[in-house]
Amino acid sequence: MKHTRTDQVNDTDHEAHDIVIVGGGMVGLSLACMLSKALPQLSITLLDAHPVADQQRLYQSSFDARSTALSSASIDIYKTLGIWSAPGDSPAIATHATPIKTVHVSDRGHLGQVSYEDTENAGAALGYVVENSWLGACLSKATASYPRLTILAPAQVDDIRVVPGGAKLSVATEKGHSALSARLVIIADGAGSKLGAKLGIGVETHSYRQSAVIANVEFDVPHNCVAYERFTAQGPLAMLPLGEGPNARRAALVWTWPEGDVDAVKGWDDRMFLARLQRSFGYRLGNLTRVSKRVVYPLSLMLAREQVRSSLVLVGNAAHFLHPVAGQGFNLALRDCAKLTAVLASADTNAASLGSISTLSKYADGQRFDQQATIAMSHGFTRVFSSDNPVNQAVRNLGLVGLGVCAPAKTVFFNQMMGRSAIVG
Numbered sequence: 001m002k003h004t005r006t007d008q009v010n011d012t013d014h015e016a017h018d019i020v021i022v023g024g025g026m027v028g029l030s031l032a033c034m035l036s037k038a039l040p041q042l043s044i045t046l047l048d049a050h051p052v053a054d055q056q057r058l059y060q061s062s063f064d065a066r067s068t069a070l071s072s073a074s075i076d077i078y079k080t081l082g083i084w085s086a087p088g089d090s091p092a093i094a095t096h097a098t099p100i101k102t103v104h105v106s107d108r109g110h111l112g113q114v115s116y117e118d119t120e121n122a123g124a125a126l127g128y129v130v131e132n133s134w135l136g137a138c139l140s141k142a143t144a145s146y147p148r149l150t151i152l153a154p155a156q157v158d159d160i161r162v163v164p165g166g167a168k169l170s171v172a173t174e175k176g177h178s179a180l181s182a183r184l185v186i187i188a189d190g191a192g193s194k195l196g197a198k199l200g201i202g203v204e205t206h207s208y209r210q211s212a213v214i215a216n217v218e219f220d221v222p223h224n225c226v227a228y229e230r231f232t233a234q235g236p237l238a239m240l241p242l243g244e245g246p247n248a249r250r251a252a253l254v255w256t257w258p259e260g261d262v263d264a265v266k267g268w269d270d271r272m273f274l275a276r277l278q279r280s281f282g283y284r285l286g287n288l289t290r291v292s293k294r295v296v297y298p299l300s301l302m303l304a305r306e307q308v309r310s311s312l313v314l315v316g317n318a319a320h321f322l323h324p325v326a327g328q329g330f331n332l333a334l335r336d337c338a339k340l341t342a343v344l345a346s347a348d349t350n351a352a353s354l355g356s357i358s359t360l361s362k363y364a365d366g367q368r369f370d371q372q373a374t375i376a377m378s379h380g381f382t383r384v385f386s387s388d389n390p391v392n393q394a395v396r397n398l399g400l401v402g403l404g405v406c407a408p409a410k411t412v413f414f415n416q417m418m419g420r421s422a423i424v425g
């Protein structure tokens with residue numbers, strides 16, 4: 001059906017697009033695929049400041065050494081896109097995704113511990129762990145299957161200006177400066193969005209005064225697809241299983257440290273790092289034998305004060321940046337993207353303006369409860385589980401012991417831990 005557009009930007013000196021996404025990290029790239037599938041008739045362009053690595057379009061941007069625990073809702077989104085498992089030789093996320101069959105939570109030096117098994121979840125995996133680099137490769141490859149999706153990289157967006165019917169962007173590429181216009185601009189430029197700040201969008205920030213130390217670790221006992229979450233005096237420590245089978249002896253470590261200690265941790269050589277980790281984690285995985293290069297991420301809660309404006313939407317870390325301990329940030333961002341896609345598809349069907357504030361408010365209003373509940377849970381969880389305050393320790397231990405005997409509470413707790421919202425699976 002051909003629609004009469006009320007929101008066309010009329011300007012001949014700008015290359016005109018329906019939707020421009022700024023930022024090709026995990027969120028921007030996933031959203032580009034979701035929108036292209038739902039709205040194949042629209043011209044969608046994604047720009048990223050980082051160069052593409054090769055013909056496979058392997059981005060270097062946010063697809064670093066980290067791994068992500070995907071919830072069942074996130075997996076359903078990738079199944080709908082046809083990239084969870086794909087026919088033939090196409091890269092499919094599931095090929096290198098590790099099922100989480102058990103989650104084991106414990107508190108170092110205390111009795112409280114509890115575990116949750118896939119048998120308590122009707123035999124279904126509790127989530128899947130995917131290395132970000134593999135997720136990036138699959139997403140990058142998937143973008144090629146959408147004829148009206150264009151990827152421009154390296155292309156740095158320097159400025160966005162809202163005009164009647166849309167927005168104009170100035171873009172710096174290797175060939176020089178150019179200008180684009182779009183009916184809707186989606187900003188996915190990462191935590192503390194610089195483009196959002198340029199537009200005068202404020203950010204509420206709460207520093208956790210902690211950093212996450214990320215590395216991959218090897219050990220001499222197979223992990224059996226168990227994800228470990230352990231609370232230590234320094235802060236929470238997670239070990240996410242990587243690989244399957246009797247020889248799977250590798251895990252993705254997220255180890256939280258107070259910001260004052262992190263320089264010392266960075267200075268440790270491999271031997272010292274493994275010895276200290278062994279002391280904190282214990283011997284559930286036998287001897288820890290190897291550790292990769294460490295990468296450090298300072299942690300804070302950052303919430304954009306506005307997520308929608310006429311012709312503009314902020315998504316992903318640009319909208320909300322959460323502590324990684326509860327594994328919520330990316331799973332929430334994907335649910336946001338699914339909602340935004342549904343709202344824009346409905347607007348297009350009804351010949352409504354994609355960028356009007358009435359369309360975009362439907363997205364913001366529709367996701368508000370999920371965002372607020374998830375952010376509150378993640379923040380509360382982080383505070384209780386990052387503290388060596390005796391009251392918080394007691395709450396933690398009573399909580400862990402209590403969860404062991406109360407099946408419904410345990411299910412709610414682990415659903416949240418696995419990045420599943422209170423409302424969506």
Ligand SMILES: Cc1cc2nc3c(=O)[nH]c(=O)nc-3n(C[C@H](O)[C@H](O)[C@H](O)COP(=O)(O)OP(=O)(O)OC[C@H]3O[C@@H](n4cnc5c(N)ncnc54)[C@H](O)[C@@H]3O)c2cc1C
Binds near residue numbers: 062157191
């Ligand atoms: C240690 C750690 C572990 C985590 N584990 C989990 C987990 O297990 N489960 C979970 O759900 N979440 C997890 N998260 C959260 C998850 O990593 C984030 O939700 C996700 O990375 C957000 O991606 P993004 O695309 O919004 O931002 P980014 O990854 O920061 O991408 C932003 C992109 O925008 C580009 N860009 C920036 N400015 C411009 C510009 N001006 N012009 C053009 N391009 C630009 C950048 O090059 C970059 O590619 C974790 C986070 C951390 C830190």
